[in-house]
Amino acid sequence: MDPLLLLLLLHGLLLLPLAALLLYRHSPPFQFLCKVAFFNCWIVALATLLSPVAALRGRSVENMRLLRAALLPLKHLYGIRMRVRDSELLRLPGPFVIVCNHQASLDLMGMVEVIPERCVPIAKRELLYLGTVGWACWLSGIIFIDRCRRDAAIEVIARTASAMRQENLSVWVFPEGTRNPGKSMLPFKRGAFHLAVQAQVPIVPIVISPYWDFFSPEEKRFTSGTCTIRVLPRVETLGLSPKDVPKLTESVRQAMAEALAEMSMSDHRDQDMEQPLLGPGEDRGSPQGQGDTARSRK
Ligand SMILES: CCCCC/C=C\C/C=C\CCCCCCCC(=O)SCCNC(=O)CCNC(=O)[C@H](O)C(C)(C)COP(=O)(O)OP(=O)(O)OC[C@H]1O[C@@H](n2cnc3c(N)ncnc32)[C@H](O)[C@@H]1OP(=O)(O)O
Numbered sequence: 001m002d003p004l005l006l007l008l009l010l011h012g013l014l015l016l017p018l019a020a021l022l023l024y025r026h027s028p029p030f031q032f033l034c035k036v037a038f039f040n041c042w043i044v045a046l047a048t049l050l051s052p053v054a055a056l057r058g059r060s061v062e063n064m065r066l067l068r069a070a071l072l073p074l075k076h077l078y079g080i081r082m083r084v085r086d087s088e089l090l091r092l093p094g095p096f097v098i099v100c101n102h103q104a105s106l107d108l109m110g111m112v113e114v115i116p117e118r119c120v121p122i123a124k125r126e127l128l129y130l131g132t133v134g135w136a137c138w139l140s141g142i143i144f145i146d147r148c149r150r151d152a153a154i155e156v157i158a159r160t161a162s163a164m165r166q167e168n169l170s171v172w173v174f175p176e177g178t179r180n181p182g183k184s185m186l187p188f189k190r191g192a193f194h195l196a197v198q199a200q201v202p203i204v205p206i207v208i209s210p211y212w213d214f215f216s217p218e219e220k221r222f223t224s225g226t227c228t229i230r231v232l233p234r235v236e237t238l239g240l241s242p243k244d245v246p247k248l249t250e251s252v253r254q255a256m257a258e259a260l261a262e263m264s265m266s267d268h269r270d271q272d273m274e275q276p277l278l279g280p281g282e283d284r285g286s287p288q289g290q291g292d293t294a295r296s297r298k
Pocket residue numbers: 043046047050051054063066067070071102108121122123124133136137139140142145146147150153154157158173174175176177178188189190191192194195245246
């Protein structure tokens with residue numbers, strides 16, 4: 001090959017990463033794309049690395065510890081500061097059903113921040129088919145439901161209710177049933193509430209504050225920021241029957257909607273953030289106190 005052409009080619013190869021770096025620093029949409037891609041790649045990579053380790057144990061809720069350990073570093077990489085309020089409300093003697101609002105895949109970061117021991121999420125069946133990610137989820141004991149086949153989903157929930165009592169298992173459900181980036185929560189599906197009533201266990205609502213200060217797929221914006229996770233007082237279901245489920249669903253949703261509205265207001269006033277390891281974040285607001293942050297696990 002012509003040495004001059006080779007030299008030009010080499011320069012081009014060296015300039016490409018530099019151009020990408022400059023674009024990353026100065027173009028929020030490019031930074032958004034990179035960060036979302038990295039999030040998914042991280043999950044695929046960690047699932048691929050850790051599934052063989054999890055497989056040694058077989059399908060077990062104990063593998064949720066691995067899943068948690070795999071996802072916890074993400075908040076540091078993205079400079080997302082997690083504040084947990086009233087986490088002591090998760091310290092209950094027996095199993096329970098957690099219901100949580102669902103804004104985006106980023107909720108996984110909030111989930112692993114507070115998920116107690118022996119607790120598995122309910123997930124859509126489609127995740128099973130994501131290669132090693134599906135395998136990792138299955139090995140971690142995640143419960144899959146087919147949202148298009150109500151009878152089959154109800155059957156899975158009935159079996160889960162028995163397992164909860166027999167195996168001291170708690171369950172995490174996103175009762176909106178799908179991701180919802182909107183400002184208010186969607187109407188709740190009733191499966192989580194039937195589950196709690198069938199197992200006669202309490203419901204613990206958890207509300208994750210809106211991400212709009214640092215994450216917006218519409219505006220292609222993903223900066224550093226603060227996320228507040230608030231645990232609400234448990235709701236008992238002892239003595240309740242299926243006929244009580246609609247009222248139970250509404251009252252829990254109401255409590256969560258009120259907490260979300262309150263957090264939406266205060267989060268705009270009270271911003272502080274961590275420096276992201278993945279490069280520049282946007283400085284919004286001034287650092288303040290931690291409020292009633294309480295980070296502890298059951
Ligand atoms: C090991 C190393 C690892 C490394 C890292 C690797 C990977 C990590 C990656 C990922 C981790 C994954 C984390 C998982 C997160 C996944 C998030 C999701 O997938 S969210 C989507 C799934 N969740 C849900 O859908 C919520 C649950 N859904 C329900 O509960 C629904 O109710 C339903 C059971 C599916 C039915 O839904 P439907 O649309 O039909 O609506 P309704 O709820 O309104 O119900 C209609 C009707 O049926 C009655 N009903 C409902 N459930 C029951 C029941 N269990 N028993 C009896 N009757 C039931 C309900 O009351 C309504 O009747 P009526 O109107 O008469 O009251």
